[in-house]
Amino acid sequence: MGTILDYLKKYGGYTLEEKPLGDVDSLILSQFAYLKFDGLAPSPDRERPPISMRELREHPDYDRLYADERYRHDNTALFQAMLASRRFRDLRVYNYVNQIDLQTETQFCAMIFRLPNGLCYVAYRGTDETIVGWKEDLNLAFSEPVAGQRMSVEYLNRAAEEIRGDFCVGGHSKGGNLATYACMNCKPEVRRRVTAVYDHDGPGFRPEVRAHSAYEEIAGRIHKTVPHSSLVGMLLYTDGSYSVVESKTAGLAQHNPFTWLVKGDEFKLVDNLYAGRRFVDDSLNQWILSLTQEELHAFVDTFYRVALASETDNLIDFTANWMQSVPRIAAALKEIEPGTAEVITKMLKSFFEILSVNAKAKLKGGKHG
Numbered sequence: 001m002g003t004i005l006d007y008l009k010k011y012g013g014y015t016l017e018e019k020p021l022g023d024v025d026s027l028i029l030s031q032f033a034y035l036k037f038d039g040l041a042p043s044p045d046r047e048r049p050p051i052s053m054r055e056l057r058e059h060p061d062y063d064r065l066y067a068d069e070r071y072r073h074d075n076t077a078l079f080q081a082m083l084a085s086r087r088f089r090d091l092r093v094y095n096y097v098n099q100i101d102l103q104t105e106t107q108f109c110a111m112i113f114r115l116p117n118g119l120c121y122v123a124y125r126g127t128d129e130t131i132v133g134w135k136e137d138l139n140l141a142f143s144e145p146v147a148g149q150r151m152s153v154e155y156l157n158r159a160a161e162e163i164r165g166d167f168c169v170g171g172h173s174k175g176g177n178l179a180t181y182a183c184m185n186c187k188p189e190v191r192r193r194v195t196a197v198y199d200h201d202g203p204g205f206r207p208e209v210r211a212h213s214a215y216e217e218i219a220g221r222i223h224k225t226v227p228h229s230s231l232v233g234m235l236l237y238t239d240g241s242y243s244v245v246e247s248k249t250a251g252l253a254q255h256n257p258f259t260w261l262v263k264g265d266e267f268k269l270v271d272n273l274y275a276g277r278r279f280v281d282d283s284l285n286q287w288i289l290s291l292t293q294e295e296l297h298a299f300v301d302t303f304y305r306v307a308l309a310s311e312t313d314n315l316i317d318f319t320a321n322w323m324q325s326v327p328r329i330a331a332a333l334k335e336i337e338p339g340t341a342e343v344i345t346k347m348l349k350s351f352f353e354i355l356s357v358n359a360k361a362k363l364k365g366g367k368h369g
Contacts, residue, residue: 003248004028005077007262012085016117021168023223023243024262025087026121026198029113030172031257032082033123035065035075041096041111044158050092050114053083074258090116095159098125099151106147107136110155110178112162120163124152124182126173126202137174138300140203141236141288145181148174152182160190168196170223172257173232176202180222184213191217199224201255204237206289225267227254229274234281236288244270283358287351298340305336 002010007024016025040059042048056062057079065079066072082088091113098109109125127137139146156169171179176199183197197218205215224242226233232255233242246261246268247254254260261268272278288296 001261001263001268003258003260003262004031005074005081005258007265008078008081008085008087011265012081012087015086016115016119019087019265021115021119021121022265023198023225023267024265026168026170026196026223027172027200027225027257027260028078028082028088029121029123030126030170030175030198030200031071031075031078032113033109033111033125033171033175034068034071035079036067036098037065037093037096037111038098039064041093043097044095044162050094050112052092053079053089056093057083071256071258086116088116095162097155101147106151108148108151108155108178110152110159112159118165120167122156122159122163122167122169122179122182124169124171124175124178126171126175135300135304137203137232138304140174140177141206141296141300142293143206143208145209148178149181149185152178153185156182156186157190160186160193163193166193166195168198169194170196170198170200171202172200173202173255176200176224176233177204178202180215180218181205181213183218183221184210184215188214194218194221197222199233200257201226201230201233203232203235204240206236207238225260226273227260228270229254229277231255231277231281231284234273234278234285236285238285238289243267244272246270279358280355283351283355286358287354290350290354302336302340 004024004027008028011019037056039061040056041051051059056065066075068075082091093111093113095110095112097111100107107127111123111125113121113123115121136146136148140149160167169179169183170176180197180199180202183191183194191214199222202224219240222240224233224237224240225245226242227245227247229247229251230244231252247259248261249256249259273281291299
């Protein structure tokens with residue numbers, strides 16, 4: 001039993017003709033999408049041909065790929081293992097788009113991977129290390145689509161024009177949400193060409209968002225995988241099937257794809273989420289859906305304002321220097337308007353009340369069971 005890196009070592013010798021693309025391969029590609037291809041991979045302007053793995057490795061700015069310090073070591077190992085494999089060494093990257101807009105609170109990144117067998121995989125990057133990226137994650141709880149979701153649809157419709165035949169779409173974390181959203185809202189003729197949608201621990205959608213889309217048309221093609229103690233992937237995911245993957249770590253750290261366990265050439269699956277985790281996830285979803293849009297906006301905006309008070313623009317610096325940020329964060333909390341503070345307090349109280357009610361119901365049900 002190992003991780004996606006061990007999978008590449010053991011099965012990297014198989015071509016995609018010999019062993020078709022599967023869930024583990026998709027997670028590899030979704031993690032590969034986190035690399036910083038800015039200035040290396042061609043954008044949709046078609047001025048340059050797709051860039052190959054070898055060309056990326058030989059590029060003078062090759063080290064720029066690993067600017068995301070969270071995964072520098074693992075991503076380097078991932079790139080090297082992919083380059084050494086028959087399975088992915090001839091992969092090419094193109095149609096790269098990466099936009100971060102503080103005003104619209106948008107962090108959007110997508111690209112096309114042309115695989116050695118000719119199959120194309122449209123990849124959406126998940127939340128990066130920027131604070132605005134995590135703010136956008138929180139915004140997914142709203143009923144109206146966020147800017148990144150609208151962009152995901154536009155991107156997929158345009159990308160389909162650059163692809164011959166059928167293709168796959170996928171991503172990890174927010175990338176999984178964008179992949180699904182794009183497919184359930186794109187042009188019908190584009191949707192028909194999508195053979196599989198891979199959602200690796202991505203947040204779900206409010207019921208009204210799904211109801212006003214073609215979700216049911218693609219539901220049977222969605223491959224949703226979540227780790228044993230998933231929080232992000234179960235957010236607003238109240239109806240639908242999914243596979244639960246065992247992880248080599250515990251808690252929220254399981255969101256990291258490099259911790260997901262692989263047995264043979266497939267994920268090591270377990271029956272369901274940890275009971276305690278599922279209980280909290282269900283209560284959290286119940287709480288979110290009980291709030292008005294105004295209350296949600298107040299909660300998310302306050303959270304974001306407090307994070308910005310740290311005077312850093314990314315979570316790496318924020319977590320590394322959080323002790324230095326405490327005075328600024330405390331000051332920001334004091335500046336919250338009394339009315340807003342009262343609303344936040346009320347919302348938090350309602351969450352704990354939901355937890356309490358659910359806990360009592362669970363305990364009562366256990367006694368009668």
